[in-house]
Amino acid sequence: MSLTTMPVRDGGARRVTRALRFDPMAWLGILLLLLVWELAACLLPPAILPAPLGVVRRLCSEFLSAPDLSYFGLANASLLGSMTYTAENVLLAMIVGAAFAIPLGLVTARQELIRAVIDPVMMTVGTVPILILAPFLLIWFGVGRASAVLLVTFYVIVVVYVAAQRAAENIAPVFEDYAATLGASPRAVLRDILIPATIPEILGGLRIALAGAWGLEAVSELLGAQQGIGKIIEVLAGATDAQGIMAALLLLGLVATVCDGCAAWAIHRLTRWKSSTPVAGA
Amino acid sequence: MANAVQDIQIRHLSRRFTRADGQTVTALDDLSVTIKAGEFVCLVGPSGCGKTTLLQMLAGLLRQSSGEIEAQGKPVLRPGPERGVVFQKDSVFPWMRVIDNVEYGLKCRGVSKGERRERALHYLERVGLMQVAQAWPKELSGGMLKRVAIATVFANGAEILMLDEPFGALDYVTRHQLHDVLLDLWLDGEGGRRRTVIFVTHDVDEALILADRILVFHSGRMVEDLAVTLPKPRSADDLVLPELVNHRHRLLQHMGLIRPAAAKPGQ
Numbered sequence: 001m002s003l004t005t006m007p008v009r010d011g012g013a014r015r016v017t018r019a020l021r022f023d024p025m026a027w028l029g030i031l032l033l034l035l036v037w038e039l040a041a042c043l044l045p046p047a048i049l050p051a052p053l054g055v056v057r058r059l060c061s062e063f064l065s066a067p068d069l070s071y072f073g074l075a076n077a078s079l080l081g082s083m084t085y086t087a088e089n090v091l092l093a094m095i096v097g098a099a100f101a102i103p104l105g106l107v108t109a110r111q112e113l114i115r116a117v118i119d120p121v122m123m124t125v126g127t128v129p130i131l132i133l134a135p136f137l138l139i140w141f142g143v144g145r146a147s148a149v150l151l152v153t154f155y156v157i158v159v160v161y162v163a164a165q166r167a168a169e170n171i172a173p174v175f176e177d178y179a180a181t182l183g184a185s186p187r188a189v190l191r192d193i194l195i196p197a198t199i200p201e202i203l204g205g206l207r208i209a210l211a212g213a214w215g216l217e218a219v220s221e222l223l224g225a226q227q228g229i230g231k232i233i234e235v236l237a238g239a240t241d242a243q244g245i246m247a248a249l250l251l252l253g254l255v256a257t258v259c260d261g262c263a264a265w266a267i268h269r270l271t272r273w274k275s276s277t278p279v280a281g282a
Numbered sequence: 283m284a285n286a287v288q289d290i291q292i293r294h295l296s297r298r299f300t301r302a303d304g305q306t307v308t309a310l311d312d313l314s315v316t317i318k319a320g321e322f323v324c325l326v327g328p329s330g331c332g333k334t335t336l337l338q339m340l341a342g343l344l345r346q347s348s349g350e351i352e353a354q355g356k357p358v359l360r361p362g363p364e365r366g367v368v369f370q371k372d373s374v375f376p377w378m379r380v381i382d383n384v385e386y387g388l389k390c391r392g393v394s395k396g397e398r399r400e401r402a403l404h405y406l407e408r409v410g411l412m413q414v415a416q417a418w419p420k421e422l423s424g425g426m427l428k429r430v431a432i433a434t435v436f437a438n439g440a441e442i443l444m445l446d447e448p449f450g451a452l453d454y455v456t457r458h459q460l461h462d463v464l465l466d467l468w469l470d471g472e473g474g475r476r477r478t479v480i481f482v483t484h485d486v487d488e489a490l491i492l493a494d495r496i497l498v499f500h501s502g503r504m505v506e507d508l509a510v511t512l513p514k515p516r517s518a519d520d521l522v523l524p525e526l527v528n529h530r531h532r533l534l535q536h537m538g539l540i541r542p543a544a545a546k547p548g549q
Binding site for chain 2 (some may be wrong): 073174177197272
């Protein structure tokens with residue numbers, strides 16, 4: 001029979017591996033950017049545009065302890081300490097937001113009545129630029145962890161809610177019918193059909209939320225906080241320390257990129273079954 | 283040999299839908315028919331004639347508006363593993379490997395790991411897919427996915443198998459290969475007893491090759507009940523035999539493809 005000779009396609013896996021591997025062209029782009037930066041830094045005064053090597057050196061020297069920063073009365077006077085504070089807040093907001101949004105999105109996809117109540121609320125929150133909430137949260141919760149975490153949590157909830165809801169809506173009804181005709185109980189349908197079928201889209205939503213969360217957390221720290229990368233940037237901006245700001249930004253960018261890479265890898269591992277290539281004919 | 287309790291009894295079965303514009307559509311109109319145990323029945327008719335509606339009600343996926351269906355002595359109220367379905371769309375779960383798909387129904391009913399693996403591998407071999415047991419469904423072609431679905435319903439041990447235009451989207455060669463696979467499995471039976479097969483198709487030739495009995499539907503009514511006596515397995519070559527030619531002519535007439543006057547022009 002001709003079946004034995006049919007090659008087994010695995011285009012999806014190959015494509016993802018390629019995306020994870022470092023592309024020489026991408027490196028060329030980054031190199032080009034550094035070159036332009038270096039050249040521009042030669043022409044401009046360091047207070048306006050610090051040279052890249054100086055920024056990296058600053059990042060290294062202030063990574064574990066930064067005596068300069070302690071003059072500003074910061075609790076964690078090092079880049080590592082501030083970054084840890086910011087990362088903790090982002091993680092907390094992701095967990096709380098996901099714990100709310102995933103069940104809510106899945107339930108509203110099936111329960112019209114609940115959806116009619118929740119959807120308008122989510123859509124309103126989703127349309128208003130979420131940063132506008134920052135002053136209110138600062139009034140209500142002060143400059144501690146709570147305001148920043150809450151702000152990011154709202155954002156995570158809106159993004160993940162829509163992703164989870166769409167995921168549940170997009171399951172082809174044939175899978176549930178098929179499972180029922182094979183003898184699956186409603187509980188088995190939930191465990192073996194609804195959850196695995198929605199995981200890829202929910203994880204995708206979480207990844208998008210995570211990418212946005214870093215920026216929101218940093219900006220909300222900038223607007224009022226006592227610690228964090230955003231706070232560091234705020235005090236350094238007050239001292240017009242461009243090099244310090246760049247060093248803090250570089251660290252934030254690196255951490256966010258590494259986290260996104262880890263998320264992409266985890267998603268790839270968990271959704272190996274998913275086709276990323278169009279399905280061929282018979 | 284055939285036990286009346288094992289038959290499928292359909293009495294005065296109707297199904298009406300309300301369309302979005304408020305009009306009532308009768309998809310199936312007062313159908314009464316008995317399908318004997320072990321029979322291979324094809325439901326034939328143009329699209330919208332009610333054949334898929336009937337199949338969904340037999341599967342327990344759709345409730346009737348009136349009338350009753352009895353399968354194996356019990357009224358059909360909900361889906362159950364004794365009535366397996368191969369759907370028109372691909373229904374193989376993409377998040378399970380092929381072997382886990384074939385085992386799934388058995389797993390749901392608590393069959394032990396070793397036993398269900400053995401059954402699943404047996405049927406995968408019968409449909410010629412041993413070498414892809416550990417593959418993901420995305421790595422399979424459309425025809426192979428249908429083989430997986432067939433292996434799954436056979437492995438699950440359903441007494442009644444329903445197939446809803448299963449091969450409609452496949453090419454000519456694949457379709458005929460799958461006819462052979464299906465007939466092979468059906469002719470063998472399990473424990474010496476053949477399963478009842480209800481096969482929905484709009485392809486007249488497919489029905490002639492597969493069926494013991496062809497029920498023709500038109501606008502929600504059964505308009506013809508043809509017995510096909512030619513022994514099986516049959517092939518596409520057999521379509522020129524007189525019995526099948528006659529049946530084919532009648533079927534095409536019912537589908538409005540041959541008008542009695544146009545059949546012999548000039549007379």
